[in-house]
Amino acid sequence: MSELPEHVRRNRAMWDAWAQKFAAAGERGWADNTPAWGIWQVPESEVRMLPEDLAGKDVIELGCGTAYVSSWLAWRGARVVGIDNSQAQLDTARRLQRTHGLDFPLIHGNAEEVGYPDASFDFAISEYGACLWADPYRWIPEAARLLRPGGRLTFLTNSFLLTLCVPAEDGIAATDRLLRPAFGVYRVEYPGDPGVEFHLSHGDWIRLLRRSGFKIEDLDRCASFA
Numbered sequence: 001m002s003e004l005p006e007h008v009r010r011n012r013a014m015w016d017a018w019a020q021k022f023a024a025a026g027e028r029g030w031a032d033n034t035p036a037w038g039i040w041q042v043p044e045s046e047v048r049m050l051p052e053d054l055a056g057k058d059v060i061e062l063g064c065g066t067a068y069v070s071s072w073l074a075w076r077g078a079r080v081v082g083i084d085n086s087q088a089q090l091d092t093a094r095r096l097q098r099t100h101g102l103d104f105p106l107i108h109g110n111a112e113e114v115g116y117p118d119a120s121f122d123f124a125i126s127e128y129g130a131c132l133w134a135d136p137y138r139w140i141p142e143a144a145r146l147l148r149p150g151g152r153l154t155f156l157t158n159s160f161l162l163t164l165c166v167p168a169e170d171g172i173a174a175t176d177r178l179l180r181p182a183f184g185v186y187r188v189e190y191p192g193d194p195g196v197e198f199h200l201s202h203g204d205w206i207r208l209l210r211r212s213g214f215k216i217e218d219l220d221r222c223a224s225f226a
Ligand SMILES: C[S@@+](CC[C@H](N)C(=O)[O-])C[C@H]1O[C@@H](n2cnc3c(N)ncnc32)[C@H](O)[C@@H]1O
Pocket: 008, 011, 012, 015, 022, 026, 062, 063, 064, 065, 066, 067, 068, 069, 083, 084, 085, 086, 089, 109, 110, 111, 112, 127, 128, 129, 130, 133, 134, 135
């Protein structure tokens, strides 16, 4: 494993400090085994983020945080591994595993460089995890490496339009005004915020996914490894 990149070290410190604030959301996610997604909590029946048949499949959650998404996959019969950059987030995940009587590996590490052999998984997922906080030019090729032929990657992150419209000051809602140019968006930092986010235009996502060997099935939903 190489030394952690600067953005990974900064995000680790930030998520260790933030973990307590996210524990309640983790508890709610673990307690309700009916997946719903994003800020509008759209039900899984409408979004179809998850493959139909997960029983016996090897799956990995990249940036699992409190691991409630991993728990949904485990209850559906998948063999789950969660990886997260924050030990404090994983402490919550381990506590919730004990509360709900579920056990699967939780790895403290960087989703840009996962210590599993090539072709270890059938399905990879990220919900506002690595797909938001890790460098896409590192974690997408890594996800492709980890997946078996025919495997699937699904991720959910902030919309590109929101990234262009959200004010830099914390706590102020986005409006219909574009505040930054769409060209060249990649690494995004906000003043006073210790974290580093990554956002790409739709075109840059498509080029990166295709170059990494994915066949894109749906822009709103998933990419499949051909
Ligand atoms: C908003 S949480 C999303 C996780 C989960 N869906 C949840 O709500 O608990 C973001 C998570 O991504 C993790 N993360 C950030 N950068 C990462 C990286 N490079 N590799 C793995 N995890 C990362 C953070 O530590 C944090 O737990």
